[in-house]
Amino acid sequence: MELRERILRLALENAVEHGGKALLDPVLRRVAGEFPDLRQRLRELVPLVEEILSEINLLSPEEQRKRLEELGGRAAREKRERRKGLPDLPNVEKYERVVTRFAPNPNGPLHLGHVRAALLSYEYARMYGGKFILRFEDTNPANAKEEMYGMIKEDLEWLGIRWDEEFYQSDRLELYYRMAERLLEEGKAYVCSCRAEEFREKRDRGxxxxxxxxxxxxxxxxxxxxxxxxxxxxxxxxxxxxxxxxPNPA
Ligand SMILES: [Zn+2]
Known part of the structure; x- marks a missing residue:
């Protein structure tokens, strides 16, 4: 692309993003950012950039937009809003209280994926004045490691996360058994003894x-x-x- 056209596109982007008026310094910065080959020549480009600015700053915003589109520029950039904080949760008004939980398996230290889940759950509870629960998923004693309980709690505290309640699933097996029996009695659950592949093959066909x-x-x-x-x-x-x-039946 010709030099003038390249700069024109960036100047138009700058104008569209800033209410129709492009300014010399931001446009030069953008030229340097997008075209490394021009970085050494910025000073000598000033007269050309000024000439382009005086031309496009006379155009109406619609004309600026139109010309930018013709040059394949990114007029959409101006529409990108900067969001502060977390997006709202859907249907939150339907519930009395927002209760979130983080449920690590104490079989190893937290990794970044855990941290993301923990922070989001904690922050959402705070955002709505709700409750945040830490629940250890330790129903499989074979892979729970004693030292991990303390380590996970320490890491969460280090992250500034505070939980309102703490549960250990291994303490609650009787409760889970009772609930399981209730679901079976009510016909809402079943005991499946199929081989995993056979079950999956049927399930995938509905x-x-x-x-x-x-x-x-x-x-x-x-x-x-x-x-x-x-x-x-x-x-x-x-x-x-x-x-x-x-879509994901059990
Ligand atoms: Zn089955």
């Missing part, structure tokens, strides 16, 4: 597995057998009866 439709009484029997280890490790799982047409 079909129920044979376990899903068994009556609650039988489900409860399977549940007891599962708890007693009758299916062996990972031989059966409790699944929630979600809509089979749901």
């Amino acid at each position: 079909l129920p597995c044979p376990c899903r439709e068994l009556p609650p009484q039988e489900q409860l029997e399977r549940w007891r057998e599962m708890k007693e280890g009758g299916y062996g490790e990972e031989g059966a799982v409790l699944r929630l009866k979600t809509d089979l047409k749901h």
Whole structure:
């Protein structure tokens, strides 16, 4: 692209972003930023830039926009709003209180992905004057590491995160069992003993597995057998009866 045209485009962008008036210094900075080959020549470019500015600053904003579009410039830039803080949560008015949680597995130290989740959950609770819960997902004793509980809490505190309540899932197994039984009794969950691939293959075609439709009484029997280890490790799982047409059914 010709030199004049290159500068013209940047000057027009600057004008469109700043209410129709481009200024010498910002345009020169932009030239230096976008065209490294011109960096050494900025001083000698000043008369040309001034000439371009006097030309485009006479145009109406519509004309500036039009010419910028013809040159393939980024008129959209002016529309980009700078957002401060977090976006609102949807449907928040439908609930009495915003309650969020961070649920790390104490099998290792926090990584950046955890930190992001923890900060967002904490900040959203604060933004709405709600409650933030720390819950350790430690129902699998095989991979929980004793020293990680303290380390995770220390890291969260270091990040400035304070939690209102703290739970250990391993303390609450009886509660989870009771809830599981209730779901089975009400026909809202089932014990599935299919092989994982077989289950997945049916699910992906929107079909129920044979376990899903068994009556609650039988489900409860399977549940007891599962708890007693009758299916062996990972031989059966409790699944929630979600809509089979749901994009991610269980
Ligand atoms: Zn099944």
